[in-house]
Amino acid sequence: MHVLILGGTSEARRLADVLAADPALRVTSSLAGRVAQPRLPAGEVRIGGFGGPEGLAAWLRAHAVDALLDATHPFAERISRNAALAAAGTGTPLLALRRPSWEAREGDRWHPVPSLAAAAEALPGLGTRVFLTTGRQGIAAFAHLDGLVFLARSVEPPVAPMPAVTEVLLERGPFTLDGERELLRAHRIEVLVTKDSGSAATAPKLTAARELGLPVVVVERPPAPAGVRTAPDVAGAADWVRRLAG
Structure with missing residues (x-):
């Protein structure tokens, strides 16, 4: 099962580490390339953009991606939108890993x-x-x-x-x-x-x-694309992948 992680966050790296340890999974992480010396995750890595939702959809088809994980920064609004469009256009299961927002405490x-x-x-x-x-x-x-x-x-x-x-x-x-x-x-x-x-x-x-x-x-964060399933942490996202893998 080929899993593509749209990464660049600490959660994306931890998720790649967890999934790459499973011999039943092939894990590819995609990094935007905005950082000169990124911390590379486990598994395969590609760096650079896809060319919009059409380019991402073409990559999903060409590389036989079975599951797409959007683990980008909560403010990476464009790539999240592109991921939703590409997943819908190709029928690829999509999950967004979104850490919870900060909450104000007394004294803030x-x-x-x-x-x-x-x-x-x-x-x-x-x-x-x-x-x-x-x-x-x-x-x-x-x-x-x-x-x-x-x-x-x-x-x-x-x-x-x-x-x-x-x-x-x-x-x-x-x-x-x-x-x-x-x-x-x-x-x-x-x-x-x-x-x-x-x-x-x-x-x-x-x-x-x-x-x-x-x-x-x-x-405040931009709204997530409508209709996209989310998980709040790495464990939840990994469980979703394992359920897909059967």
């Missing part, structure tokens, strides 16, 4: 917004020293904001445009609570901006912000 000062553009609109008045953790492709949404000082953290170097005053930290999670506390204090951060990735690897910043009483602008 969250400001939920529907988009990066809305996050930029919300910033003035919340603070002037901003910790931006939206990924390198999200920084451009804040480029027009003057009078604010940004600390932007990403795995890969961001590209222009960027805010006029921006310090870039090139770091990859997981991050520790002690490390996040020290980072916020050392840079005198007044407001945090993040996407609701739901990742445990990056959640310590939320705890650190809560302890310091900082406001947090949280960009």
Whole structure:
């Protein structure tokens, strides 16, 4: 049984590790290629785009894929949509692995917004020293904001445009609570901006912000494609594959 995992997340790597250990399964992970030195999962790996839903559908047919797993980032809206269209067009069973959203706790000062553009609109008045953790492709949404000082953290170097005053930290999670506390204090951060990735690897910043009483602008996830079955964790996704395999 050939399983294609649309990956790039820690869950996708763990899922590939679990499934590749089953001799009855052939596992291929597809990575977008946006990271120069990605952490490679077990099994076969392909890197690069497919060319839209039609290209993905053609790949599914050409490589006799029996099951498609969308384990991309919760904000990878385009590839998730393409996966749904390609699966429907080819009759390939599809499951989306989606980690649960973060939930606000007592003491949190969250400001939920529907988009990066809305996050930029919300910033003035919340603070002037901003910790931006939206990924390198999200920084451009804040480029027009003057009078604010940004600390932007990403795995890969961001590209222009960027805010006029921006310090870039090139770091990859997981991050520790002690490390996040020290980072916020050392840079005198007044407001945090993040996407609701739901990742445990990056959640310590939320705890650190809560302890310091900082406001947090949280960009809400885009809606998942209609009609797509989901699993909240690796175990659930692996069970789905095993049921298909019989």
